[in-house]
Amino acid sequence: MATRYIRRLFPHPLLSVALVIVWQFLSNDPSINSLVFGVILGVLLPFATAAYWPDRPRVTRPWKLIPYGLIVAWDIITANITVAMIVLFKRNDDIHSKWISIPLDVRTPEAITALAGTITLTPGTVSVDLSNEGHALLVHALHADNPEKVARKIKQRYERRLKEIFE
Template sequence: MRRLFPHPGLTLLLVVMWMLVLNELSVGGFLLGLFFGTLVPLFTAPFWPERPPVRYGWPLIAYGLLVIGDIIVANFQVARLILFCRNRDLRSCWLSIPLDLQSAEAFTVLAGTISLTPGTVSADISTDGRHLLVHALDTSDPEAEVARIKARYERRLMEIFR
């Protein structure tokens, strides 16, 4: 089974994305999505010699729900800043987040999560891979924001990418 589906998570993601792009529920569309969802991971498997172990299930679902909730809340916070705050009142800053994550895939998910949340954007990762540079639109306490990102996202990603 592992030989046919070397990356089951990628297969599932590709099938779901195919069905969303297709914007129609049909057996033919699902079978074509399954075909591509199986073929792409088979051809790309040699390029991923050391896959990190990923815990699918509740930790991944909980992380996804947390991120969706944070994106919704941050949208309202940024809208409030845009509508009611003057530029000179913004307290934007650069944050250097020390990383405890080990895999490049986990770094990528963390950077993507931060960039998806309005008001923050991941800008760079240090050459040694131990710090992530993030720009925050409005932060009164940079140390608390770094601690919040580590506790809220990085800790959960360490559970997912064991």
């Protein structure tokens, strides 16, 4: 019975937590007032928008989001360094830009969106298009000597983990 009331108050608990954390970062003032206002936002915004989320994403293993986020953060840092080295020290003739079609095993829209966003956030790669059936993602890589290796890395490093989280 208490669970029903908690669910009513927090219709999207992960969104509530994310809003509190993001507000703390945005406020640039880690004080009790900022935390209280973040909690108010974390309760009110999901509550006010709950009607617009009838098919909210089902995260089957939310605890796996933390290691996934750490992996993505690490990859963003290392990719920034790699792209800087390419831009600063490679000649245009030495850069091998490639279009890569990545066949997808994930099927949920949330997992596909998270994968496309992760690829785009990582410097040197950008998600460009999704096939009509949602079975392949077109990615542009700034420098890829071996496109198959890039596709395998994306599938192994990101898609496999997103499949565990969302499906």
